Amino acid sequence: MMTGIGRLILIWAALLVLLAATVAASAVLHGAASLTASLLIAAIKVGLIFWFFMHLGEEAGLVRVMALGAIAWLGILFALSGADYATRGWW
Structure with missing residues (x-):
């Protein structure tokens, strides 16, 4: 390597x-x-x-899982924010 x-x-x-x-x-x-x-x-x-x-x-498995969980949580937040914005009747 x-x-x-x-x-x-x-x-x-x-x-x-x-x-x-x-x-x-x-x-x-x-x-x-x-x-x-x-x-x-x-x-x-x-x-x-x-x-x-x-x-x-180079990190242990738990650190990788936590990083993946943080990325998944961020994706959930973006998806819910996008859904909120898309369903408002502002136009």
Whole structure:
């Protein structure tokens, strides 16, 4: 396994490739396909950042579960906030 600066450069390059994929998806795809592709690519980028830069790959299982629980809770909060906003009769 790669350690040190080489691993960081490899992850940085992967993040740049994913950034290029996001830009290409927004230029080529339209509508819901563009949104879906962009969100999927963003989730992969978040996973790389959590795993390598926040060192979740080196932590015990309980820390990983807690991080996953925090992400799930944040997703629930966003979903409920979006549902609240969508169901209000403001227009």
